[in-house]
Amino acid sequence: MMQAIRFSDQGGTTAAVPSTWRDRKVAVAATEMQTDPIGLQHQETQVVARASVEAQTDPTVTSARSSRGRLFDVGPLTAFLQRVERPLADMLMENLQTTAFSEWGLDWGTDDVDEADRNQPLLQVSDTDLLVDPDVVDPDMTLVAMDKSQSGNSLVLGYAIPHRVTRAADTWCTHASRLSMWQAGKPTASTTLTSCVTTVAIHPDTSAWVAAGTWLGTVLLWDTGLTTAATSAASSIAHQDAVTAVRWCGPMVWSIALDGALIEWRRARDGLEAVRHLVVAIPRTQLGCGLMSMAMHPDPVSSVVVLATEVGQVIHMDARRMKAVGKAAATQGSVATAPHFRYAGHVGVVPGLAFNAFVPMCVSVGDDGKLALYRVFRDTPIHLVHMATPLLAVAWSPLRPAVLAVTTATSLSIYDLAANLVQPVATLALNCTGSVFFHPTLPIIYVGALAGGKSGVQTVRLGSELVTRDIGVRRRDVAALAKLMGTADEDEHWDE
Incomplete structure (x- = not known):
């Protein structure tokens, strides 16, 4: 039996609807005694044929197939819907005209689920507060280097007194600088360097490892689990000018500097050790051309790297042209290597x-x-x-x-x-x-x-x-x- 519910204008905004179907049990015997045209026992034994359908007195009693292919009877369901159609329609019409829901709002949504998002500006500042290293108290120190982890959840910031990275700037720097690691908007580790930091890079797989370059040409490896940064190991090949970019290539660190050198480093016991190098030379000379920026091919197995210089050149390099650092390199000096081609x-x-x-x-x-x-x-x-x-x-x-x-x-x-x-x-x-x-x-x-x-x-x-x-x-x-x-x-x- 269906229970109709009326909503009163003087009532509140809620209504308790008792369940009429909970704990209801239908016995087989009761089903067999019902007055519907086809009982459960008859349903189980009948053979559905066109002649038997034509002989029935109730035109609404038909058979249909479920999604699994078994026959089921729709007659009782049809009879039930016919009995409740009129009273249900009357109750719905009365509820439609009531003011019981006048304190409620209705949101029909939109045809386009992204319409609300599209009405938003394409660019907006999501947080008015900057992420700033709280330990930086020198007003002359600014953010000069930054990198993010592969997941985007960690940031490393480098603070220093800004230098214009050109040959016309000072040739020596004794200012201290800071590196700080941030996760979830909070600083988690920091360290102080004895020279101005110029560039940083987070390891793509191990975000605790940070490579950094300084104004004095030093390449550092900082493990954020430690309290100090490790300097590069003693090597016959090293940068002779300010480091302008560092990048991770698998387990190796690549760095470029204003001396025109590209150096590949590997982790050593006490820091970093040079493995291979090349020098981008000024045309028709043996002098290195200052390198300013570097981009590595997104395919990790590729040897392509693009470099840019302080005089506007954009250079396509093949890393396979890099020379191995050997014992004789100290006396032979850096070898100027021609690029693959220039853009x-x-x-x-x-x-x-x-x-x-x-x-x-x-x-x-x-x-x-x-x-x-x-x-x-x-x-x-x-x-x-x-x-x-x-x-x-x-x-x-x-x-x-x-x-x-x-x-x-x-x-x-x-x-x-x-x-x-x-x-x-x-x-x-x-x-x-x-x-x-x-x-x-x-x-x-x-x-x-x-x-x-x-x-x-x-x-x-x-x-x-x-x-x-x-x-x-x-x-x-x-x-x-x-x-x-x-x-x-x-x-x-x-x-x-």
């Missing part, structure tokens, strides 16, 4: 390089305000974007193949190359100091910034359109980049 470069310093993880493409940004896109194995840029201000850093999105972030001294800009090749889709006014990183899974960007007289890491939230995981959007991005590279009819992924 059409910039005018002035090139502070930023980045590889795309989806297609064979890399990007460079320079002090000349130019953003250049290259197909990795072609020396001519496939696209150029000219801006009015010097560019500081660049990073590709790990989720959207055609999305990249670019920083200047006064702004953070996001480009969607599938939507617009010339203008950014979003720009945020921000006093940037250099580094920019996408979080690998969350819709946020880490940016080195200045705010309120402090220097630290600003967290910027991205709109849903810029971080979607929709495979259709990714394919559209890859197709747009393939068309830009002139490879629309070829394999659009890493095939070179």
